[in-house]
Amino acid sequence: MKIGLDIMGGDYAPRATVLGAVEASKILSDNQTLVLIGNKELALPILEEAGADSSLFEFVHTTETIGMGEHPTKAITQKPQASISLGFQLLKEGALDSFSSAGNTGAMLVGSMFSVKTVPGVIRPAIATNVPKLKNGFGVLLDVGANADCKPDILLQFGMLGSLYAQHVYGAENPSVALLNIGEEEEKGNMLTIATHSLMKETAAFNFIGNIEGRDLFEDHIDVIVCDGFTGNVVLKLAESFYALTLRKGFKDDFFDRFNYEQYGGSPILGVNAPVIIGHGISNPEAIKNMVLLSRNMIESKFIDKVKAAFK
Amino acid sequence: MKIGLDIMGGDYAPRATVLGAVEASKILSDNQTLVLIGNKELALPILEEAGADSSLFEFVHTTETIGMGEHPTKAITQKPQASISLGFQLLKEGALDSFSSAGNTGAMLVGSMFSVKTVPGVIRPAIATNVPKLKNGFGVLLDVGANADCKPDILLQFGMLGSLYAQHVYGAENPSVALLNIGEEEEKGNMLTIATHSLMKETAAFNFIGNIEGRDLFEDHIDVIVCDGFTGNVVLKLAESFYALTLRKGFKDDFFDRFNYEQYGGSPILGVNAPVIIGHGISNPEAIKNMVLLSRNMIESKFIDKVKAAFK
Incomplete structure (x- = not known):
């Protein structure tokens, strides 16, 4: 299981997101891997400071981000290397089982509909x-x-x-x-x-x-x-x-x-073809940890399959 | 100035309404008269008990009422002798300067639109x-x-x-x-x-x-x-x-x-040709008192004239 997390999203990123990932990783099972998407160079010192083993995480490095105030559709289409855009790309390819971010809400909504798309019938x-x-x-x-x-x-x-x-x-x-x-x-x-x-x-x-x-x-x-x-x-x-x-x-x-x-x-986006969760802009590490655990719960419960079956 | 009050409206009427009227009357000036609309036979013992002089009030006696659950339009048209219906009749004739009730909200709304009607332009x-x-x-x-x-x-x-x-x-x-x-x-x-x-x-x-x-x-x-x-x-x-x-x-x-x-x-109904106030169903004497004082303030401020002028 690969749980994708945008470490650049939210007012206190990447510090709050990386620290939240560390807390979550202590609870996740061995086969549940957190994939951190964003600036790895900023993440590593935070992991080190927290005394966390960076080899427990997978990284998708990028320096591009989508700001809170940016126009969602424009940002998603014009910034394919932004952390949110990359997250959705990987989610669409099946390289991730879920994706979450405390960043731009509109970009998360538009991104999910452009990439994994709405469940047929919804x-x-x-x-x-x-x-x-x-x-x-x-x-x-x-x-x-x-x-x-x-x-x-x-x-x-x-x-x-x-x-x-x-x-x-x-x-x-x-x-x-x-x-x-x-x-x-x-x-x-x-x-x-x-x-x-x-x-x-x-x-x-x-x-x-x-x-x-x-x-x-x-x-x-x-x-x-x-x-x-x-x-x-x-x-x-x-x-x-x-x-x-x-x-x-x-x-x-x-x-x-x-x-x-x-x-x-x-807050999950319900009705798209993968677990996608939007965090509060002011998310602290505790919130990020719980967003990751909610992602895991959505994957484990096979929620998406239930939705697909119900709307078939 | 004649301030009309439905003493039969609300969950605790007529006790709460009459006691509220007594409290309000202590604050009103001599030329500000409370007109109590409803069952006078029920009101008099409550006034006596409160040690209030019943001659300070005017009465419009009726035994008919509109219940909280009644259909507003039907009730207003089929019960012309109900306390709410009488209140609006007097308001329309100019015998009252305002009318308020903690009774059926819908009947108050419909009654005001049927009787004093909407200000032209609203x-x-x-x-x-x-x-x-x-x-x-x-x-x-x-x-x-x-x-x-x-x-x-x-x-x-x-x-x-x-x-x-x-x-x-x-x-x-x-x-x-x-x-x-x-x-x-x-x-x-x-x-x-x-x-x-x-x-x-x-x-x-x-x-x-x-x-x-x-x-x-x-x-x-x-x-x-x-x-x-x-x-x-x-x-x-x-x-x-x-x-x-x-x-x-x-x-x-x-x-x-x-x-x-x-x-x-x-809560006042704004946009009709007279001050009309709807009280909370659970109004106690304090709420009724303040509803009466709000009625007075709406009359004194010539609020209706301001509305008419603005929408002319």
């Missing part, structure tokens, strides 16, 4: 994220930004993708899937959610439990929450800001702690 | 709510549920309505108006927000400061936040649930305390 891939449940564990919220405008059939598919992810990667049995809406009754909502509710109500593809409202996001019985990428992105950023406020004000609590992105490492 | 009225600013005071968020599907010209008008409200009722000077979006750059967003940004950028009707993201909702420099009613409702309910969680967990903080709806009493 209209649009979605970015999924974790939402903490009140008691313990996490629900899955999608889409959180890949698709600002959605149609009902796209949201229906997000339900399928989220359900498969919750089941195979998180081990939820018969995951419950809810539609984020502005009323519990099926006739409530905007044109998109009313039409989506009708589709979801009839589907046999997942366990639809109906509409939920903004206040129900953290309920323990909900495994997957479906919304368009505009709503999901607003919700995600609002939740992050609340978490940041509780931290700043010194509130300490198990539930709020589980908003910490470090704990789950990154 | 495409769709919006429900506005308070969002606490980090340091102190409140921003205004609209729409939070009146219009699940919006078009760019409707959102542009929400900017005007919110700006007028922040200026005249909250005393904000040259209020800053932001568009809730999923990126700060003007090309970011969904089709609705991208088109709306173009309109807002060109408007002279208010002080547009650009896009904000979900994480910026509480920033001190933002007076008005515009979004469609779907997004606003999800945001509002998510924020309420966070506040409820901080309470449940015993966190105590000035900022979080300002999420407490009791402090501002209710």
